Amino acid sequence: MDHSIENLIDNIYNSKTKQYFQEVVQTYYSNCFRSSIVMLYSVVICDLIFKLEDLRDIYNDSTAKKILLEIEVLQKENPRSPDWENKLIEMIQSRTKLLEIPDLESINQLHKHRHLSAHPVLNQTSILYQPNKETVKAHIKNILEGVLTKPPIFSARIFQDLIVDLATNKDRFVTDDELSRFLNAKYFKGLRMETFKDIFKKLWKFVFKLENDEADQNREINFKTLEIIFRKNQPNILEMLRTEETHFNEITPGICTDHFFNLLFRNPKIYPVLSELNKQNIGIEILASQEYKLMSWFVYDSFDDYAINIISAFDDSPRFFISDNKYLNILNLYKEFDKKTEFINLLNLIYFKSNSFDSADYNYRRLESFLSDYSADQLIRLLEIVNSNGQISGRGQAVYSNRMIKEECEKKLPADFDYRKYYHFRT
Structure with a gap:
């Protein structure tokens, strides 16, 4: 039995079916091909019953419930007759979509060979049909793919x-x-x-x-x-x-x-x-959309290409505010690529594009936790941003946030750095 069939066996949907199928495997490897065919058909019938029971119990399927009740009646009326097996296949074929046409044909072909393997035919040289190894293997693969590995x-x-x-x-x-x-x-x-x-x-x-x-x-x-x-x-x-x-x-x-x-x-x-x-x-x-533009890294050749070019893509764009879920997605993306420096550049851009006092407050809170990671050049750019956007410099929280920024600047900028030209940067 080839590797693909072994994988299919692992994927048999029902645990009881998988247990029963072991007898099919054992007879196949023992070269008892007739027994393997007979057992394989029995496993198919059991599996179909299990699937109908799942449809009844898990999905409350009324058609499955009726079929199971009718099969139970047939068995009680004539307990020694196997006719109910044929009726089961007919009912599934006519009333449900449990099996597709090729799978039903595989079952019908298996049923013919099972009948020949299990019942003597007196007018033939070989009284019992003897399937060869390739025939049995084909039946096993078809039944695994079409029936046993499928959910109900x-x-x-x-x-x-x-x-x-x-x-x-x-x-x-x-x-x-x-x-x-x-x-x-x-x-x-x-x-x-x-x-x-x-x-x-x-x-x-x-x-x-x-x-x-x-x-x-x-x-x-x-x-x-x-x-x-x-x-x-x-x-x-x-x-x-x-x-x-x-x-x-x-x-x-x-x-x-x-x-x-x-x-x-x-x-x-x-x-x-x-x-x-x-x-x-x-x-x-x-x-x-400025938000979609920020999200558009997938149109670039690589993330590095996006990170390099996305800032300049906003040069002539109007101010905007990016929603929390999109901001967090972008933050996680930069983390995934380990691009903190590039993300800080993006934070500066988002802050620069603040379109209201409230959005400036919100955007500052986003960048505040990264202030300790700012480089000197990025801090200078932040000063320029505060100075150039009245929605940032004119808001009520501006003095507080500017003091936090200046504390970081004093750690990283020269002692004689001239703040006077940033005349809207009030502390």
């Missing part, structure tokens, strides 16, 4: 179940790690890549395109889920973004665009694979 919800219905679950439980998850553990345990374990991509595409629409009360209420939890899916399947999602780029165009302005910039800021590898139309619209947003 899939494809067409998984997205609706997921969306409702997220909306109901969104306040339960204090951290992204808690949400990730929940998603992996309940939804993502054993999920096919095609299904991941389908969920990602639908969430993209909910987060970045839809504007209504329901979308607004659940946008944050849906955004976090979309990001978790991306990070879990990064190469495949990037390839989908590249090859299906038109599906991901037309980001709605406002709150949708705000979340879109957050996604790019936190996951810069997405930007290069976006369509030219998307990139053009991103450029327009950057020109229109």
Whole structure:
């Protein structure tokens, strides 16, 4: 049995199924291929029952509940007959989306070989069918991929179940790690890549395109889920973004665009694979918003390139105030790249661009904890900033903050430094 199959065995969804499957493995390695086929089919039937029970008990699925009740009746009416197994497959095929068409075909082919392996045929040279090693191996791989490694919800219905679950439980998850553990345990374990991509595409629409009360209420939890899916399947999602780029165009302005910039800021590898139309619209947003301009490191060739050029990008820009969440994101970004000196330059810029007394107070509190790390040149630039912006120098807290700045200046600037030309710098 090759390495890929061993990995699939590790991913069997149900623990009882995994335990039963060991007998399939043992008979296969013992070259008892007929027994392996018979046992494999029995494991499939057990696994389908377990999945229906999960749908009934965990997801309160009424269809699964009815199927299990009908199967129980069939077994009681004729306990020695295996007909209920066939009925089980028929009911799952006609009433649920538990299995996809290729997976049902794999089960049907396995059922034929199981019947030949378990029941003598008198009019043939070999009374019992003897499958070869490659046939058994193919059955094992098909059943593992299509049935045993799948959670009990899939494809067409998984997205609706997921969306409702997220909306109901969104306040339960204090951290992204808690949400990730929940998603992996309940939804993502054993999920096919095609299904991941389908969920990602639908969430993209909910987060970045839809504007209504329901979308607004659940946008944050849906955004976090979309990001978790991306990070879990990064190469495949990037390839989908590249090859299906038109599906991901037309980001709605406002709150949708705000979340879109957050996604790019936190996951810069997405930007290069976006369509030219998307990139053009991103450029327009950057020109229109000072906050987006500060967040736009993902459009540069490297973080160093961004850190060098971002200050000059604001030369002719109007004053602005950056919100707390965006400020903290940028602070953490500079920390990640260990660029304290460059961040202090950015703090000076943000302080310089203060657009009100209140924003100047707020921006000073942001830089105050970094004052001890300021270089002499950065302190001189800070003096120039105070002197040139009336919203900074004219506010009520100016004298206090200027004294703190001067204390640091006296430690790092020459003793004969002339403060007189900074005539708005009052202490």
